[in-house]
Amino acid sequence: MTICFPARALLAALLAFVAAAPARAAPAAERTVVVTAAALIDGVAATSRANVAVVIRGGRIVAVRDRDAPDLPADAERIDLGNATLLPGLIDTHTHLFLQGEVPAEGGYDVQLLKQPLAFRAARAVVAARRALEQGFTTLRDVETEGAGYGDVGIKQAIDGGYIPGPRLFVVTRAISTTGGYPLEGYAPEIEVPKGAQLIDGPVEARKAARQQLDHGADWIKVYMTHRSWLDAAGNLVSQPTLTVEELRAIVDETHGWGRKVACHAYGGIGLQRALDGGCDSIEHGLDLTDAQVAQMLRQGTWYVPTLAVYYSDWDPADTPDGQRDRKRASAHEVSFRKALKAGVKIAFGTDMGGMPWSEPIAQEFPHEVALGMTAMQAIQSATSRAAELLGMEGKIGVVREGAYADLVAVQGDPLADVARLADVAFVMQAGKVFKNTLGATH
Numbered sequence: 001m002t003i004c005f006p007a008r009a010l011l012a013a014l015l016a017f018v019a020a021a022p023a024r025a026a027p028a029a030e031r032t033v034v035v036t037a038a039a040l041i042d043g044v045a046a047t048s049r050a051n052v053a054v055v056i057r058g059g060r061i062v063a064v065r066d067r068d069a070p071d072l073p074a075d076a077e078r079i080d081l082g083n084a085t086l087l088p089g090l091i092d093t094h095t096h097l098f099l100q101g102e103v104p105a106e107g108g109y110d111v112q113l114l115k116q117p118l119a120f121r122a123a124r125a126v127v128a129a130r131r132a133l134e135q136g137f138t139t140l141r142d143v144e145t146e147g148a149g150y151g152d153v154g155i156k157q158a159i160d161g162g163y164i165p166g167p168r169l170f171v172v173t174r175a176i177s178t179t180g181g182y183p184l185e186g187y188a189p190e191i192e193v194p195k196g197a198q199l200i201d202g203p204v205e206a207r208k209a210a211r212q213q214l215d216h217g218a219d220w221i222k223v224y225m226t227h228r229s230w231l232d233a234a235g236n237l238v239s240q241p242t243l244t245v246e247e248l249r250a251i252v253d254e255t256h257g258w259g260r261k262v263a264c265h266a267y268g269g270i271g272l273q274r275a276l277d278g279g280c281d282s283i284e285h286g287l288d289l290t291d292a293q294v295a296q297m298l299r300q301g302t303w304y305v306p307t308l309a310v311y312y313s314d315w316d317p318a319d320t321p322d323g324q325r326d327r328k329r330a331s332a333h334e335v336s337f338r339k340a341l342k343a344g345v346k347i348a349f350g351t352d353m354g355g356m357p358w359s360e361p362i363a364q365e366f367p368h369e370v371a372l373g374m375t376a377m378q379a380i381q382s383a384t385s386r387a388a389e390l391l392g393m394e395g396k397i398g399v400v401r402e403g404a405y406a407d408l409v410a411v412q413g414d415p416l417a418d419v420a421r422l423a424d425v426a427f428v429m430q431a432g433k434v435f436k437n438t439l440g441a442t443h
């Protein structure tokens with residue numbers, strides 16, 4: 001490439017400016033910021049700590065001290081959050097930024113794939129990302145775009161580039177299922193309709209799909225191991241299995257070779273068993289876990305990402321087959337959650353946001369976790385240090401300790417006494433930059 005004259009002149013001028021520029025103040029990211037609050041839940045410790053000062057520089061936490069420590073940096077910018085409780089930025093490990101609920105009155109799932117231009121869906125994904133950040137969720141694992149291709153990679157690039165606000169994203173792109181294993185469905189066979197996931201048949205196609213998705217930016221691979229659910233004659237929840245163990249193993253083998261992991265949507269039964277036998281790293285939803293499957297998850301170190309709240313919304317009438325199915329999904333999930341928690345299965349916070357509208361509060365999941373046996377601290381850790389561990393980010397996010405990214409949130413009151421406080425996040429800092437502050441004084 002030849003540089004044309006005006007560009008060359010500009011370059012020369014720039015170089016001269018850089019050479020002549022006096023030493024300037026450190027850029028904002030390098031300035032030292034001290035955030036003080038009445039309490040800290042650091043994401044790892046078993047108890048909270050009173051009266052803290054978190055010292056931040058270069059987007060990272062450099063120290064956690066007492067609020068009145070005599071040697072806090074004097075020239076730092078101070079953000080005093082008063083009597084609020086400080087926590088690590090929250091992490092939701094199961095979201096769909098490109099899905100806007102499945103409300104039948106708004107056309108349900110199908111209309112989003114059939115009638116909405118991709119730019120419209122991307123615009124709404126931008127709003128969803130912003131909403132997540134406003135609620136204190138500074139990291140999401142977004143588990144597939146539902147027919148919007150590699151749109152999540154683009155949203156992630158826009159966030160990372162600073163063009164739009166949003167959480168750190170771990171994206172899976174298109175997700176994988178089999179022929180007959182994902183919507184859109186129910187159209188005349190003569191009409192080709194888009195599908196909400198990449199459909200494969202056989203281990204060769206399975207591996208190829210994983211390669212394509214990884215090549216185009218997938219941080220994780222998402223696989224649908226069950227499809228739909230209904231009640232059998234005895235009233236048991238059943239689901240259609242999709243991939244074979246051989247197909248799944250090809251995906252897991254390929255993905256692990258890239259140093260990445262595989263998340264498996266699995267409700268129960270044969271499909272969930274294949275998910276475990278094929279080596280999935282996380283079971284998504286896991287509505288109906290048997291004792292033997294819980295034991296296998298413990299043995300294999302498999303993560304469990306339950307999504308409780310979403311199964312309490314939009315129930316069909318009780319006297320219909322779908323209504324009975326809806327109620328059984330919630331009740332079976334409760335039993336499985338308690339069982340997994342008691343056995344010590346690793347549990348990370350997930351919601352299926354997008355499966356329900358983004359206008360819903362993400363934090364509504366916390367009280368469900370607590371109602372089913374978690375302590376408030378365990379629930380908080382499921383969305384902080386445990387979720388970070390699932391993402392291979394332990395020590396970097398989900399914790400307020402030296403060396404971690406300065407992703408911080410604060411709420412009024414004590415979320416250990418009332419976990420519902422987490423639905424009202426008043427302060428959000430992401431990598432040292434304040435995104436939202438409705439309570440603190442800065443000086």
Ligand SMILES: [Zn+2]
Pocket residue numbers: 094095096143352355
């Ligand atoms: Zn989902």
